[in-house]
Amino acid sequence: EAQVTQNPRYLITVTGKKLTVTCSQNMNHEYMSWYRQDPGLGLRQIYYSMNVEVTDKGDVPEGYKVSRKEKRNFPLILESPSPNQTSLYFCASSPRAVSSPLHFGNGTRLTVT
Amino acid sequence: AQSVTQLDSHVSVSEGTPVLLRCNYSSSYSPSLFWYVQHPNKGLQLLLKYTSAATLVKGINGFEAEFKKSETSFHLTKPSAHMSDAAEYFCVVSRNPVIYNQGGKLIFGQGTELSVKP
Numbered sequence: 001e002a003q004v005t006q007n008p009r010y011l012i013t014v015t016g017k018k019l020t021v022t023c024s025q026n027m028n029h030e031y032m033s034w035y036r037q038d039p040g041l042g043l044r045q046i047y048y049s050m051n052v053e054v055t056d057k058g059d060v061p062e063g064y065k066v067s068r069k070e071k072r073n074f075p076l077i078l079e080s081p082s083p084n085q086t087s088l089y090f091c092a093s094s095p096r097a098v099s100s101p102l103h104f105g106n107g108t109r110l111t112v113t
Numbered sequence: 114a115q116s117v118t119q120l121d122s123h124v125s126v127s128e129g130t131p132v133l134l135r136c137n138y139s140s141s142y143s144p145s146l147f148w149y150v151q152h153p154n155k156g157l158q159l160l161l162k163y164t165s166a167a168t169l170v171k172g173i174n175g176f177e178a179e180f181k182k183s184e185t186s187f188h189l190t191k192p193s194a195h196m197s198d199a200a201e202y203f204c205v206v207s208r209n210p211v212i213y214n215q216g217g218k219l220i221f222g223q224g225t226e227l228s229v230k231p
Contacts, residue, residue, distance in 0.1 A: 043221040
């Protein structure tokens, strides 16, 4: 089944403790991206990747890192999480750039205390 | 700069009545426009997209949207609401990747929550 898989679905952590949210797609898509969703703000793009080893900042990249060493994986790294990063995170992929429809994962709900 | 505004944060309709979810955009060049739907505890799913072909775009589940350049609008409609349509809807604009270097950027509206009453 074609899908975007995020793990974990729920994560509670403490300020400053490094964490990684994984994202994997099995559709051989070139484009992948990360978003955070906060009430009243819609989705805001954190980082995106047009292809392997090519990443770029979205609108809210501060406090996040990403890497794209393989086509299928695009992990989101929080080196030192803070409470303002408490949010619902989505990974998405598409065959190429943004003119193609996005396929979304089911989300990761992160709480930083 | 590009932006997108969803004019209603919440819309409530009765089952069987028409749905109208409003979206205005701002763009210096012809954008690609999308509507996505998010059901509770789920990721987003594409409803339809506009990419400079026909101005009236048909999507899944009976939804359609009309691109009106003169009004910079891309409103989503459905003739008859169903209970299963209750969800949050997002209007999204992307930059033209041919013109901009940042072809990967997407801008989401704030979302419109649709409630459907029996």
